[in-house]
Amino acid sequence: MKRTKLRGWIALGLSFALLGGTSALGQETIRIGTLYPFTGPLAMLGTEEWRGAETARVVQNEKGGVLGKKIEFVKADAPDAKAATSEAERLITVEKVKIITGSYSSSIAYASTPVAEKYQVIYFEQGGIADNITQRGFKYLFRNNPLASDFGIRAIDLSEQTVCPKIGLKPANTKVAVIYEDSLYGTTVGTSAVKYGKERGFRIVADEPYSAKAVDLSSLIMKLKSAQPDILIATSYVNDAILISRQSKELKFNVKEFIGCGGGHGTKDTADALGDDINYIFNVDITQPRNTSEKFCPGIAEYSSRYQKIFGHPPRSGHSLRAYNGLLIAWDIIKKAGSLDAEALRQAALSIDIPEGKTPTGWGVKFAPPGHPSMGTNLRAKPIVMQWFEQEQYAVWPALAAVKDMVIPLPSWEERAKGKK
Amino acid sequence: MIRPLIRAFHEPKGYFFLACLLALVFLPLIVENPFVLHLVIMMLFYAALGGAWNIIGGFGGQLSLGHAAFFGLGAYTCVLLHLYTGLNPWAGMVVGMVITSIFGAAISYPCFRLRGPFFTLATIAFAEVLRILATYFKNFTKGSTGITIPQNMGLANFMFKEKAPYLYIILIFALLVFVVSYLIEKSRFGYYLQALREDEDAAESLGINNTWVKLKAAVISAALTSIGGVFYAQYILFIEPYSEFSLDMSIQFALIPMIGGMGTAIGPIIGSFVLTPLQELLRSWLGGGFAGLYLVIYGIILVLVVIFMPQGILGLFKRSESEKETLPSGGGPNIRP
Numbered sequence: 001m002k003r004t005k006l007r008g009w010i011a012l013g014l015s016f017a018l019l020g021g022t023s024a025l026g027q028e029t030i031r032i033g034t035l036y037p038f039t040g041p042l043a044m045l046g047t048e049e050w051r052g053a054e055t056a057r058v059v060q061n062e063k064g065g066v067l068g069k070k071i072e073f074v075k076a077d078a079p080d081a082k083a084a085t086s087e088a089e090r091l092i093t094v095e096k097v098k099i100i101t102g103s104y105s106s107s108i109a110y111a112s113t114p115v116a117e118k119y120q121v122i123y124f125e126q127g128g129i130a131d132n133i134t135q136r137g138f139k140y141l142f143r144n145n146p147l148a149s150d151f152g153i154r155a156i157d158l159s160e161q162t163v164c165p166k167i168g169l170k171p172a173n174t175k176v177a178v179i180y181e182d183s184l185y186g187t188t189v190g191t192s193a194v195k196y197g198k199e200r201g202f203r204i205v206a207d208e209p210y211s212a213k214a215v216d217l218s219s220l221i222m223k224l225k226s227a228q229p230d231i232l233i234a235t236s237y238v239n240d241a242i243l244i245s246r247q248s249k250e251l252k253f254n255v256k257e258f259i260g261c262g263g264g265h266g267t268k269d270t271a272d273a274l275g276d277d278i279n280y281i282f283n284v285d286i287t288q289p290r291n292t293s294e295k296f297c298p299g300i301a302e303y304s305s306r307y308q309k310i311f312g313h314p315p316r317s318g319h320s321l322r323a324y325n326g327l328l329i330a331w332d333i334i335k336k337a338g339s340l341d342a343e344a345l346r347q348a349a350l351s352i353d354i355p356e357g358k359t360p361t362g363w364g365v366k367f368a369p370p371g372h373p374s375m376g377t378n379l380r381a382k383p384i385v386m387q388w389f390e391q392e393q394y395a396v397w398p399a400l401a402a403v404k405d406m407v408i409p410l411p412s413w414e415e416r417a418k419g420k421k
Numbered sequence: 422m423i424r425p426l427i428r429a430f431h432e433p434k435g436y437f438f439l440a441c442l443l444a445l446v447f448l449p450l451i452v453e454n455p456f457v458l459h460l461v462i463m464m465l466f467y468a469a470l471g472g473a474w475n476i477i478g479g480f481g482g483q484l485s486l487g488h489a490a491f492f493g494l495g496a497y498t499c500v501l502l503h504l505y506t507g508l509n510p511w512a513g514m515v516v517g518m519v520i521t522s523i524f525g526a527a528i529s530y531p532c533f534r535l536r537g538p539f540f541t542l543a544t545i546a547f548a549e550v551l552r553i554l555a556t557y558f559k560n561f562t563k564g565s566t567g568i569t570i571p572q573n574m575g576l577a578n579f580m581f582k583e584k585a586p587y588l589y590i591i592l593i594f595a596l597l598v599f600v601v602s603y604l605i606e607k608s609r610f611g612y613y614l615q616a617l618r619e620d621e622d623a624a625e626s627l628g629i630n631n632t633w634v635k636l637k638a639a640v641i642s643a644a645l646t647s648i649g650g651v652f653y654a655q656y657i658l659f660i661e662p663y664s665e666f667s668l669d670m671s672i673q674f675a676l677i678p679m680i681g682g683m684g685t686a687i688g689p690i691i692g693s694f695v696l697t698p699l700q701e702l703l704r705s706w707l708g709g710g711f712a713g714l715y716l717v718i719y720g721i722i723l724v725l726v727v728i729f730m731p732q733g734i735l736g737l738f739k740r741s742e743s744e745k746e747t748l749p750s751g752g753g754p755n756i757r758p
Contacts, residue, residue, distance in 0.1 A: 039713045077704055077715075081664050085657065086459055090705055093456045110567070111659065118582075132566060182556050183663065184565045211553075 029072040030065065030340065032057075033091035035102035035112055040079030045319050046104040049127050050075075052320030053101060055307050056327035066334045078103065081111035088115035098340040099124065101327065104319065106130035106148075106184055113141050120342045122349075126326040127319065130188055134368070134377040140342055142349050142367050144326035145286065146381040147374070148185065151261040152192030154284045154383050155233045158397060160200055163231060163257045166408040177206035177229035177255075179220065179244070181236050181263075186212070189235040189261045197233075205229050212237045221247045230256045238264040242273045249277060249413045256409040259284060262383070267317070271391045280410050283386045283393055286318040287361040287401075291394040292384070296401035299360040318361075325361040329354075356380055362401055445592055449585035458584040462656070464697045465591040466649065471677030471689030472598035473645035477638045478675055479683035480602075480611055482618030483533070485639075487544025488646050488674045490528075490551050491521045493665035495647025496654040497555060500568055510579035514651040518644045525643030526636060533635045536621070545668065552666035567661025570654065579655045587656055594652060595690070598645055602686035605638075614638055615684065646674070680726050682735025691734050 034053055037046035057071050065071050074095045078084035084103065091097050092115065100116055101124040103109040109128025116123040117138045125133065125143040129151075134143050160171055167174075176197050180190025187209065194207050205227040210220050217240065224232065232255045234244060241264030248254075262285040264270050271278045287297060289304050303324055307315045315321060329352065334340070337348035349367055356364040364380030385397035387406050396406040445465075449458060470492070477483050498520050499513030508516070528547050532540040555562045562568070574580050581587060605611040613634045617624035625631050654660045664670070678684075681692020699722065703715035730737055 039716055043713075080669075081657075081659075081661075083704070086456070086463070086701060087704075089456045089459050093454055094705075107661070107663070111657070114658070130566070132569070136569065182565060184567070184661070187559075187565050 029070045030067065030099075030334070031072050031074055031095065031097050033076055033088075033095060033097040033100040033102075034073045035076045035078050035084065035087055035091065035100055035108070036104055037079045037108060038075070038077040042079065042105050042108075045317065048316050049104045049319040049323045051307065051311055052315070052323035052325075053126070053327050055303065055310055055320070056324045056331070058310055059306055060328075060331050066331050067338070071331075078108050078112065081107050084108040084112040085115055088112040092116065092119045092121050098122065098342070099330070099334075099345070101126060101323070101330065103128055106133060109133050113138060116140060122342055122345045124326055124330050126323040130184055131192075131374065134374045138376060139370070140346060141376045143377045144329060144363075144365070144381060145322050145378070146363070146383050147377060148188035149192035149196075150381075151189045151235070151284050151383050152194075152233075153196050154385065155193050155259045155261055156196045156200055156202070158259060158282065158284065158385055159197075159202070159231050159233075159257070162397065162406065163408055167230065167256045169230060171201045172203065174202055174231060175205045175227070175229045176202045176231045176233065177208070177224050177227055178204060178233045179206065179208045179210060179224070179236075180234070180261075181212035181240055182209040183212065185263065186235040190233075193233050193235075193261070210240070212240045214240065214243070216247075217243050218247050218251060220244075221251050221253050225251060225253045231259065232257070233259045233261065234265065235261040236264040238267055238269050241265050241270050245274050245277055245281075252413070254410075254412050258282065258410055262286065266386065266393065271388065271393075275391065276416055277413065278388045278391060279416050280407050281388050282396075282406075283388065284383050285386060286322050287363070287384055288318040288386065288393065288395070289315040289321045291386075291392065291403055292362070293395060293401050293403050296357050296362040296384075296395075296398070297360050298358065303360050322361055325359050325363065328359070329365055354380070356382075357400055442592075442596075445588075449588055455584050458588055460698060460701055462584065462588050462591050463701070464693050465588070465595040466652065466656075466693075467673065467677050467697050468690040468693035469591065469595040469598045470646060470649040470674050471681065471693055472595070472602050472686070473642050473649065474674040475642075475678040475683065475685075475689050476602060476605060476645070477635070477642040479678050479685070479688065480605060480614040480618065481635055481638045482614075482684075483635060483639070484538075484541045484675070485544040485642075486541055486668065486671050486675060487546070487548035488642075489666050489668065489670040490544065490548035491525060491643040491646040492650040492653070492670060492674075493548070493551060493555070493660075493662070494521050494524060495650030496660050496665055497562065497650075498647075499651045500570060500654050500660055501562065503570070504568065509577060510651065510655055511577075514579075514648060517647045517651055521647035522640045522644045525640050529636055529639040530632070533632045533639070545671070548666045548668065548671060552662045555662035555666065562662070565662055567659055570658045570660075572658065579651075580658070587652075591652060594648060599686055599690065601641065601645065602689075605641075606686045610634065610637070618684070676723070678733070680723065680733055682733030685735055688733055688735045695734060 034050055036050045037043050057073060061070050074091060074097055076087040076091050078087045091100055099122045103112055104127040106128040109125050110133050113123050117140055120140055123141045126145055129145060129148040131147045131149050134141060164171060164174055178190050178193045180186035194204055197204050206224055208220060210217060236244060259282040266283040266285040289300060292300060294300055303321060304315055333345060333348045333352060337344040350369060352365050354365040366379050368374050368377050368379050384395055384401050386393040387396045394404040395401040396404055448461060474488050478485055495517040498517035499510050502508040502513045502516060503510055528543055532543045556565050574582050613629045617629060617631050617634060621631055677692035677696060678689040680696055682688030700719055703719055707715040
């Protein structure tokens with residue numbers, strides 16, 4: 001018994017040894033904690049986002065780093081919210097980093113950011129899209145990416161400004177159905193589409209959450225079929241996105257326009273599973289590294305080639321691009337602040353003012369000032385709209401980013417299956 | 422009833438236990454690093470929840486893989502009451518215990534009248550159903566967005582800026598679970614549980630009311646687990662259905678006593694004091710360099726423990742102790758093969 005108790009203490013002792021070992025390092029470099037899910041179900045895109053950050057680090061170090069020092073990353077693996085809190089705690093108190101960047105997933109960002117706030121450590125968020133992450137009045141949290149509600153708003157904007165005129169309807173006569181998977185991501189995007197759609201005078205005929213784990217969504221499709229919507233706005237992960245399209249086709253459920261909001265509607269896996277059935281579907285998403293106009297995203301081609309050089313393959317998705325973009329801005333903020341002092345960094349971040357169309361994602365930068373309900377979030381980051389052509393997505397809206405003209409209305413399943421190009 | 426507990430402290434292992442306890446009490450005065458305190462809090466947290474699971478799972482041998490249901494139910498009851506009625510979390514904890522006990526009894530009673538894997542299946546299903554309900558009733562539970570507990574520090578609100586008060590609370594809770602387990606282990610009730618774990622028919626033929634005994638153990642276990650849920654909610658200050666009712670959590674509660682030593686009061690403590698730091702330290706050492714390597718190593722360690730120490734870590738020591746006892750006392754040198 002004694003011996004086993006001892007094991008616990010030995011392990012604890014070892015943790016002290018760890019503290020002593022690491023905290024003395026790193027006087028000549030700027031150390032930044034990168035908190036991402038590198039393992040677990042979120043690992044694939046979490047790692048992809050980190051790679052974008054790594055690209056930004058390598059590029060900047062070639063230019064001599066910032067403030068005359070090289071940048072060094074301290075990696076922390078946060079597969080879930082529980083791990084995120086302990087890893088944030090470790091990065092700050094053991095590794096003594098002054099800046100953390102992360103975190104791909106909303107749930108991870110939600111759990112790790114309060115820790116950074118408590119210790120007054122600057123947190124540059126690149127991926128968590130849930131609106132409420134920045135609605136807690138945190139002073140040291142800056143989020144570069146668009147909010148979940150922006151996706152819903154964009155989908156409604158698209159319907160109002162381009163779809164409605166093309167199909168010859170006024171919003172008041174247009175029936176819109178909104179479906180979304182019921183976790184945090186789908187719920188925030190879907191409810192924002194419903195809310196904003198109502199404000200713009202659309203007729204919301206369905207507001208249906210469903211479980212992304214479902215293996216049969218035919219009851220949902222039948223419900224939609226009887227509601228006869230003109231426009232369907234869906235927020236899904238991969239498997240359910242595939243299921244919705246397949247079962248809609250089987251049940252001959254056609255709409256005039258289908259708008260997906262990121263997630264499963266924008267991944268290659270969905271395209272592979274659906275084949276030509278994915279063509280002409282709209283996808284409201286973060287800026288992708290391919291098929292987006294350089295006019296809107298200056299530096300996007302350079303980014304792709306740098307990424308390719310470091311990792312040996314082209315960027316897998318827009319997740320890495322947004323982290324790259326966010327960190328380029330972070331370097332600017334550090335340069336402007338002139339030190340790693342949290343207060344100086346905060347003031348520098350608040351003073352950054354970049355219009356749209358000047359960064360590799362095309363997003364402008366203006367962090368919401370103190371007093372704003374979403375303080376610290378980037379007010380100029382907006383998702384763009386893509387459309388699928390021949391199982392490949394191309395930017396179509398806003399006009400500056402577009403590389404192809406959009407096709408409205410959506411051809412019926414039969415026409416798509418015939419391979420009508 | 423308290424006598425066996427007092428007697429235990431007259432033995433060397435009792436002294437050792439007290440010494441460890443004192444060390445934990447003084448730890449926050451010596452160590453300032455919040456990460457180390459966080460680690461110790463998590464060790465005690467899992468020791469307590471593993472211990473609570475152990476009462477029905479270890480002593481009674483009724484495998485539950487849905488203790489997260491009781492955990493989440495306690496947390497949600499307390500947080501929702503606090504949010505909507507302004508009820509103090511401490512009182513909310515008691516209400517949570519009562520509600521969880523009722524649910525625990527309701528789910529267990531039908532299963533315990535049956536033989537087979539029904540209890541395990543029912544607990545898993547129960548946790549899933551609660552998760553879906555918590556997601557579905559958006560207007561009431563805020564659905565999958567989760568609930569952030571408004572910060573209002575103070576002992577009365579069970580909320581602190583520092584880690585030390587959390588450490589003392591979880592220490593008291595872990596001790597409570599340990600004392601309850603120890604008393605069960607040494608009591609007639611505990612013997613009943615162990616008897617029916619070994620052979621239900623034999624136990625029944627000796628006049629033990631199997632269903633009633635199991636039900637009592639399940640209710641005690643559920644009520645203690647709900648306290649853990651409240652603690653966790655007040656510690657993280659955020660709850661959401663996916664993490665509160667997750668199967669991973671349920672498995673972790675079961676794994677800790679299994680590794681430490683099932684069906685003993687001290688087993689879950691040993692299990693947690695070995696597993697929790699192991700997991701955290703492996704992650705911080707290896708998590709950065711080779712993604713996933715720490716999980717592989719952690720998994721291998723678990724497999725090895727299960728293969729070579731089927732009785733858990735404690736089993737290793739139990740065996741050598743019982744060997745010692747069978748040796749004739751004072752009879753020459755202690756030779757072992």
